[in-house]
Amino acid sequence: MADEQKPGGSEAPLPAGGGAAKQPAKPSPPKPPATMAATPWESDLARELKERFGGQIGETSTYLGQNFIAAKPEAAVPILEYLKLEADFDYLVDITAVDWPKRPERFDLVYIVYSFPRNERVRIKVQIPDGYKPATAVGVHLTANWLEREVFDMFGIEFAGHPDMRRILMPEDWQGYPLRKDYSILRQDQRWVQENLGIESGQ
Amino acid sequence: MKAASDASMPDSTFLDSTELVLNMGPQHPSTHGVLRVILKLDGEKILGTDCVIGYLHRGVEKIAENRTWAQFNPYVDRMDYVASVSNGLGYCLAVEKLLNIEAPPRAQVVRVILTELNRIASHLVWLGTHALDIGAITPVFYCFREREETLNIFEKYCGARLTTHAFRIGGLQYQTYDGFEQDVKAFCDMFPPKVDEYEELLTGNRIWKGRLTNVGVLTADECKEYGVTGPMLRAAGVKWDLRKAQPYSGYEKYDFEIPTRQNGDTFDRYVVRMQEMRQAVRIIRQAVESIPEGPIMGKVPKVIKPPVGEAYVSIEAPKGELGYYVVSDGGVQPYRVRVRPPSFVNLQALDRMVRGGLVADIVAVIGTLDIVLGEVDR
Amino acid sequence: MSLGKLLRKVFLVDLFQGLAVTFRNQAPKNIVTEQYPAERPKVAERYRGAPRLNNNPENGETLCIACNLCALACPENLIVVGAERNEQTRRKELTTFTYDVSRCMFCGLCEDACPVDALELTQDFELASYTREGQIWDRQMLEEGPKPTQYKC
Numbered sequence: 130m131a132d133e134q135k136p137g138g139s140e141a142p143l144p145a146g147g148g149a150a151k152q153p154a155k156p157s158p159p160k161p162p163a164t165m166a167a168t169p170w171e172s173d174l175a176r177e178l179k180e181r182f183g184g185q186i187g188e189t190s191t192y193l194g195q196n197f198i199a200a201k202p203e204a205a206v207p208i209l210e211y212l213k214l215e216a217d218f219d220y221l222v223d224i225t226a227v228d229w230p231k232r233p234e235r236f237d238l239v240y241i242v243y244s245f246p247r248n249e250r251v252r253i254k255v256q257i258p259d260g261y262k263p264a265t266a267v268g269v270h271l272t273a274n275w276l277e278r279e280v281f282d283m284f285g286i287e288f289a290g291h292p293d294m295r296r297i298l299m300p301e302d303w304q305g306y307p308l309r310k311d312y313s314i315l316r317q318d319q320r321w322v323q324e325n326l327g328i329e330s331g332q
Numbered sequence: 333m334k335a336a337s338d339a340s341m342p343d344s345t346f347l348d349s350t351e352l353v354l355n356m357g358p359q360h361p362s363t364h365g366v367l368r369v370i371l372k373l374d375g376e377k378i379l380g381t382d383c384v385i386g387y388l389h390r391g392v393e394k395i396a397e398n399r400t401w402a403q404f405n406p407y408v409d410r411m412d413y414v415a416s417v418s419n420g421l422g423y424c425l426a427v428e429k430l431l432n433i434e435a436p437p438r439a440q441v442v443r444v445i446l447t448e449l450n451r452i453a454s455h456l457v458w459l460g461t462h463a464l465d466i467g468a469i470t471p472v473f474y475c476f477r478e479r480e481e482t483l484n485i486f487e488k489y490c491g492a493r494l495t496t497h498a499f500r501i502g503g504l505q506y507q508t509y510d511g512f513e514q515d516v517k518a519f520c521d522m523f524p525p526k527v528d529e530y531e532e533l534l535t536g537n538r539i540w541k542g543r544l545t546n547v548g549v550l551t552a553d554e555c556k557e558y559g560v561t562g563p564m565l566r567a568a569g570v571k572w573d574l575r576k577a578q579p580y581s582g583y584e585k586y587d588f589e590i591p592t593r594q595n596g597d598t599f600d601r602y603v604v605r606m607q608e609m610r611q612a613v614r615i616i617r618q619a620v621e622s623i624p625e626g627p628i629m630g631k632v633p634k635v636i637k638p639p640v641g642e643a644y645v646s647i648e649a650p651k652g653e654l655g656y657y658v659v660s661d662g663g664v665q666p667y668r669v670r671v672r673p674p675s676f677v678n679l680q681a682l683d684r685m686v687r688g689g690l691v692a693d694i695v696a697v698i699g700t701l702d703i704v705l706g707e708v709d710r
Numbered sequence: 711m712s713l714g715k716l717l718r719k720v721f722l723v724d725l726f727q728g729l730a731v732t733f734r735n736q737a738p739k740n741i742v743t744e745q746y747p748a749e750r751p752k753v754a755e756r757y758r759g760a761p762r763l764n765n766n767p768e769n770g771e772t773l774c775i776a777c778n779l780c781a782l783a784c785p786e787n788l789i790v791v792g793a794e795r796n797e798q799t800r801r802k803e804l805t806t807f808t809y810d811v812s813r814c815m816f817c818g819l820c821e822d823a824c825p826v827d828a829l830e831l832t833q834d835f836e837l838a839s840y841t842r843e844g845q846i847w848d849r850q851m852l853e854e855g856p857k858p859t860q861y862k863c
Contacts, residue, residue, distance in 0.1 A: 165641040192641050193429060219556050222646070225670040227659055239657070241644055241672075245556070245570070248577050252644065272559030275680045283393075298386035298709060307394055314391075314398050403785040406817035470732050477742050484754075490818075491758035491831070497817050505822060506756065533731050536724040 167192040174216060174251070181211060197252035202238075205255045206264045209240060213269055218242040218251065221270035224277055226284045230310045234258045236286060240266070257286065265291040283308035300325070350374050354691075358387050362465040362695045365705030369682070369694065376690045381683050385676075388709040396669035401427055401636040402501055404666065409495040411671060412707040415454035417446050417486070418649040420499045423669075425580055426645040426656035427501045428630075430638035438626040439503035440582040445516060445619045446489070446498055447581075448612040452523070453482040454650035454702075455609050459530060462602075462699035466543050471533055478526050481519050488515070502632030508623070516620045520613050527609055535603075544599040548685040548697035551596050558681040562652030562674055564701070567604045568596035574648035586615045598700040605702075637664055651675055651702050671710055675703040747861060753833045758816045760834035761809055763852040764827065772853070773828035776802040783823035788813045809852055811837060812845035834858075 167190035175189040178198065186208075187199035200208055212218035222241040229235060234256035243250045257263060265288040266273040277288045278297040285306035287294060295301060304318050322330060352373045358366040366387035372380040392411060396404050408423045409416035421443060428434065435443065456479045460472035483493040488509050490498040498504070534540045550560065552568040565572060573590045575583040591607030593600035638660040646655035652674025659668040678701050685697050718724065734740075744751055753759070764773050776793035792806035821831045836858035839845055 166639065167641075193432060193643055195643060221559055222653070223644075223655060223657065223670070223672040225657060225672075227668045241655075241657070245572060250644070270559070271557045272677060272680065275676065279676075296386075298389040300386070307391060310397075314394055399785050403783070403819065406785060406815055406819070410815075470728075474735070480742070487757060488754040489756070491754065491756040492816065492818075495815070495817075505818075509756070529731055533728045537728055538719075538724055 165192055167197075170196045172196075174249075177216070178208065178211070182208060195250065195252065197254055199254050199256075202255045202257045202261060202263055205238070205240065205253060206266050206269060208253055209242065209266055209269045212242055212244075212251070216244065217246045218244040218249075220245060221266070221272045221276075222250065224266065224273060224280055226280050226286060226308075228284065228308065228310045232256070236284060238263060238280070238286065259285075262287045262289040264289055267291060282306075285309065351379060356694070358384075363698060364461060364703055365708075367679075367698070367703070367705055367708070369698075371691070371694070373691065378686050378689055378691065378694065381686060381694070383679060383682060385679070385705070385708050388705045390710065392710040393669055393671065396666050398665065400664045401638070401666060404669070405500065406495070406497045408671075409497055410706060411673065411710055412454075412649065412651065412654070412675070412704045413494060414457050414704050415450050415650045416494060416496050417450035417498050418454075418647060418654060420497065421447050421581065422645065422647045422649070422654050422656050424499045424501050425647065426643055426658045427636070427638065429643045429645050430641060430658055430660055431501075431632070431636070433502060433630050433632065435503040435581070435630050436627050437582070437624045439628045439630070441619050441623050442504060442508060442628070443499060443581050444583065444586070445616055445623075446486070446496075448616045448619070449482045449485060449516070449519075451612045451650045452609050453479050455605050455612075456482075458605060458650075458699075458702045459602075462696075462702075463534065465695045465699045466540070468534065468537075468540065471530055474526065474529065474533075478523060481522065485512075485515050485519065488512075500629070501636060503627070503629035505629075507628060513620055513623065516616060520617050520620070523613055524610060527606060531606060535606075541599060543692070543696055544602060544700075545597055546595075547598045547689060547693045548700060549595065549597045550681055550685055554681070554684060555596070558684065559677045560652070560681050562648070562650070562678070562702075563601055563604045563608060564596075564652070564678060564681075566590060566592045567600035569594050574646060574653060578646075580645075580647060586618045588615050598696050601700045635664060637662060646672065649674055651704065651707070652678055671707075673707040673710065675701070675705075675707045679703050679708055753835065755833075757833045757835070758818045758821070758831040760811070760832050760837055760856055761814070761820070761847075761852060762830050762832045762855055763807060763849065764830055765853060772804055773826050774804045774807065775826055775828070776804045777825065779823045779825065780820035780829050783819045785817065785819065786810075786813050786815065789820060804849075807849040807852060809847045810845065811847055812842065 170189045170191040178189065179186055182204055185201045185204035189196070189198045191197070198208070209221070220243045222243050225239050227237040227239065229237060236257050236259070238255045238257055240253040241250060242253070255263070263286065265277060267277070274293070275297060277291055278293065278295065280286050281288065281294055282296040282298050283306060296303065299307065300321060303321055305312055305316070317330070319330060322328065354371045354373055356363060356369040356371060358368045363369065368384040368387070370382040370384065371378055392407055395407055399407070405420060405423060408419045412419050456475040460475035463471040486496050486498070487493050489512065490496050490506055550564060550568055552565070552570050555565045555568050555570065569592055571590050571592045576590060588611045591604050591611065593604055640660060640662045642657065642659040644655055644657045646653050653672070654674055655672035657670040657672065658666060661667040682697060682701065686694050765771060766773055776791055778791050781787070781789040781791050788810035790808040791804070793802040794805050796803045816831065818831055820829055832855065834856055837856055838858070
């Protein structure tokens with residue numbers, strides 16, 4: 130596993146800070162938005178994945194010694210299945226999402242898997258737009274059940290085929306998806322607070 | 333059963349149906365917090381469960397996006413409030429990974445000592461409350477009496493007993509106080525006989541064995557499928573501990589064992605956690621012998637602004653694998669902090685563990701899962 | 711089952727072993743209860759309790775230089791430092807200092823940030839008051855500290 134520490138110069142087209150924000154024309158040349166200084170990840174696993182999935186995998190990179198793969202949204206669950214059955218990545222650590230509102234593909238859906246025999250962790254990142262319904266990973270790993278429910282609850286990303294797609298942490302009939310960047314930290318569902326708690330506002 | 337004379341009774345009442353839906357509500361002495369479990373029962377046998385959580389959801393991940401990196405540190409303690417030092421360690425390690433720095437050796441050794449003391453404290457709460465739920469009321473007093481000793485050490489070191497905020501990004505804030513080594517060594521000498529006392533109370537006791545063996549069995553494959561980690565995985569036979577597999581903060585220097593058992597039932601988890609307490613004392617003894625001199629804070633800039641990037645760092649918290657996925661966009665505030673809580677993922681397995689059991693087993697299984705609702709809900 | 715095991719089972723030996731532990735702990739020297747409020751607990755020197763604004767012991771003036779670092783460090787933004795510029799000495803002087811104890815989580819970041827050790831978290835932990843407004847401390851209350859009512863037992 131390559132442990133690249135120095136910031137390499139490769140401008141990997143990956144989900145990164147700022148994304149492809151367009152700068153207005155200024156007298157001085159506009160600085161490109163900072164991106165993650167990731168370096169390419171070369172290993173047997175990366176090669177096997179690229180052979181198997183071809184164009185559906187974007188870049189395989191590593192940053193600070195942690196490897197990740199950028200993939201197309203439809204390839205996420207097949208990759209998880211392949212990793213589980215062929216490469217011994219039998220433990221799904223986490224499913225989470227990151228919201229980059231300025232990008233057209235707004236959400237970054239991140240799957241983290243770990244392999245007990247290899248003692249290795251890999252991240253699979255897919256970029257999905259608002260309204261896209263990715264396939265559920267419950268068929269591959271049972272852990273995904275509650276993890277996907279939480280991603281739905283906090284971001285509004287519905288997973289197609291999930292056996293029980295409803296909110297898990299917020300109340301059942303809450304409107305709004307709290308972890309999105311356009312949901313201010315002081316905002317609440319006033320209607321829910323008034324109906325259920327009998328007070329004007331929770332603030 | 334209808335009597336022949338009950339002609340006026342309706343043909344079937346709810347007493348005739350075989351399925352009863354019972355709510356084990358958020359206010360319950362045995363659910364270890366505000367956990368609501370909706371049970372589908374056939375008499376006393378459990379047909380299915382549905383957990384409703386979120387009663388303690390405070391939006392910690394959203395708060396993280398509105399505080400600076402160092403300001404978020406005290407909030408992290410409040411998730412797993414029973415073992416708050418571990419939470420702080422995980423977060424500090426994650427941000428240090430993003431900044432690509434390491435804490436100095438003295439800080440690492442003191443961190444290990446405090447984290448292992450914290451593991452003992454967390455397991456003592458587990459043991460006390462688990463025994464209390466099963467019906468053994470005595471151990472909880474003794475466990476909390478020993479826990480006082482660890483909390484006294486935390487208080488003398490950082491000023492707070494429960495929400496310690498002991499670590500800072502890059503190292504430690506406080507130098508160890510005079511008498512720290514003596515106190516820790518005295519605790520290490522005092523504690524193993526107490527563990528023997530708990531075992532005398534519980535391990536051979538026929539009621540304890542009867543309540544715990546073959547209850548809530550989760551085999552190794554099921555554990556891996558459900559993503560269950562920590563003592564539950566080790567009780568099922570998988571010899572895996574993040575402190576050995578991917579060591580952090582200098583754990584590779586210490587010699588300790590990973591206790592495992594085979595069956596994966598509740599009694600095995602009890603034995604594994606008792607052994608873990610003993611191994612923790614072993615680690616503390618080794619660490620306190622050799623605290624190196626030196627600075628306690630690494631080279632951290634005054635304003636913490638990690639470069640753009642992300643990292644996932646996980647530690648072996650007393651309850652399982654506690655992971656932090658931090659995303660930075662180069663600013664003074666985190667862009668996203670995702671906490672991977674072990675209790676949340678372990679709680680999913682509740683349904684599989686209690687199917688076919690009795691209602692009394694639910695109490696035993698929730699106790700053995702060792703959940704803390706602050707962590708489940710964040 | 712062997713005779714030994716049968717006897718142990720019939721005569722509840724394992725249960726009595728547990729009871730022996732319990733009875734051993736009933737001896738008066740093993741009692742650890744603190745009789746509060748008669749015996750107040752001794753808290754550590756570094757305990758993070760009630761905040762206090764320190765004064766210079768020689769001339770009684772406040773040590774605070776109104777630099778606002780504590781307010782910037784606080785995660786909850788509950789410190790408000792009021793200052794005015796003294797024209798003679800060309801320095802900022804402290805006028806008002808407001809601290810909201812009800813939202814404070816006693817994390818100690820303000821104490822760590824203060825460059826002159828003016829703001830300190832002391833060992834007072836009895837901070838109850840009867841009103842919400844009583845929890846917002848002004849400068850005078852910060853300098854004197856909370857004075858909880860002491861009851862005689």
